[in-house]
Amino acid sequence: MSRWPFVGHRQASQSSQTSTPAPTEVILREVAESSPAPNAPVDAATSAQHDGLEIVTSSLILPETVTSDVPLIELRDVTRSFPGDPEVQALKAVNLKVNKGEYVSIVGHSGSGKSTMLNILGLLDRPTVGEYRIDGHLTGSLSEEERAAVRAQRIGFVFQAYHLMPRRSVLNNVLMPMAYAGIPRDERHDRAVEALERVGLSHRINFMPGTLSGGERQRVAIARAVATRPSLLLADEPTGALDVNTSDQVMDLMGELNASGLTVMVITHDVDVAARAPRIVQLTDGRLTEGNVPDLSEFEAEFTPALEVAE
Numbered sequence: 001m002s003r004w005p006f007v008g009h010r011q012a013s014q015s016s017q018t019s020t021p022a023p024t025e026v027i028l029r030e031v032a033e034s035s036p037a038p039n040a041p042v043d044a045a046t047s048a049q050h051d052g053l054e055i056v057t058s059s060l061i062l063p064e065t066v067t068s069d070v071p072l073i074e075l076r077d078v079t080r081s082f083p084g085d086p087e088v089q090a091l092k093a094v095n096l097k098v099n100k101g102e103y104v105s106i107v108g109h110s111g112s113g114k115s116t117m118l119n120i121l122g123l124l125d126r127p128t129v130g131e132y133r134i135d136g137h138l139t140g141s142l143s144e145e146e147r148a149a150v151r152a153q154r155i156g157f158v159f160q161a162y163h164l165m166p167r168r169s170v171l172n173n174v175l176m177p178m179a180y181a182g183i184p185r186d187e188r189h190d191r192a193v194e195a196l197e198r199v200g201l202s203h204r205i206n207f208m209p210g211t212l213s214g215g216e217r218q219r220v221a222i223a224r225a226v227a228t229r230p231s232l233l234l235a236d237e238p239t240g241a242l243d244v245n246t247s248d249q250v251m252d253l254m255g256e257l258n259a260s261g262l263t264v265m266v267i268t269h270d271v272d273v274a275a276r277a278p279r280i281v282q283l284t285d286g287r288l289t290e291g292n293v294p295d296l297s298e299f300e301a302e303f304t305p306a307l308e309v310a311e
């Protein structure tokens with residue numbers, strides 16, 4: 001049943017280079033502690049099972065567009081400025097269209113705006129100027145609650161440092177976001193098991209994250225991200241803490257998910273990881289370019305592999 005070889009050796013678990021922890025904290029806080037939206041349907045059985053987790057909404061905030069010529073995501077002249085002295089323009093008039101089913105790598109030097117762009121795409125942050133559309137729908141006018149619901153229903157996240165909940169089993173980690181996505185309670189377990197089978201971890205469902213290798217943890221994180229059947233998978237340095245073999249396995253999995261129809265966007269500084277995508281976009285000091293295949297080795301040179309740092 002499992003398509004994944006067991007990864008027998010322990011990886012370093014910590015990450016030394018998570019550049020923007022705040023958005024992740026936003027997600028984890030929502031997953032772990034959110035109270036129900038006002039007037040949200042309360043599912044008592046869910047509360048009992050998941051320590052107060054409630055369904056945010058069961059209806060799609062942004063309905064899926066059926067016409068195929070509408071891009072899944074579109075950034076129009078997006079600028080993100082961080083106030084300060086001097087102000088930092090992390091993104092400068094970025095334009096980007098990504099169609100359903102695409103697989104895109106995002107490369108660029110450290111500080112070039114990659115995570116800022118991913119945070120905006122993931123509705124964890126807002127443009128200072130410009131428009132972000134998902135499936136043709138403008139996101140700028142959505143309330144925070146609506147943004148959280150769209151995020152839960154349409155977007156899966158994978159981060160370098162996995163961000164699993166350490167005191168929850170693998171199964172419970174994967175079950176968590178499904179309450180938010182409004183997935184009926186009686187479907188969640190089967191979907192979680194299916195997602196864990198898909199990443200080759202059905203034999204680990206009752207394990208605690210701390211007992212897993214780095215590659216296994218990232219595969220749990222991927223299962224968690226796709227169990228809700230999102231439209232878009234966003235990954236920020238998903239292999240940054242993994243060794244080469246494990247990284248290959250994780251990226252094989254990303255490729256399989258894309259081949260099954262999921263739109264995938266991966267930030268990476270790793271040449272081999274970036275080259276797996278048929279489309280590569282580059283950020284340079286907040287400006288997005290595409291077309292010339294970048295010399296990826298220049299990005300790789302400035303990163304120290306987290307694994308080596310950890311050992």
Ligand SMILES: Nc1ncnc2c1ncn2[C@@H]1O[C@H](COP(=O)(O)OP(=O)(O)O)[C@@H](O)[C@H]1O
Binds near residue numbers: 020083088113115116
């Ligand atoms: N919350 C923030 N406040 C102020 N400056 C920020 C913030 N987040 C990112 N930046 C700045 O924006 C620029 C781009 O950052 P980031 O998107 O994290 O780059 P990358 O992911 O490519 O390394 C950097 O100069 C960074 O210091």
Ligand SMILES: [Mg+2]
Binds near residue numbers: 019020114115116
């Ligand atoms: Mg970053």
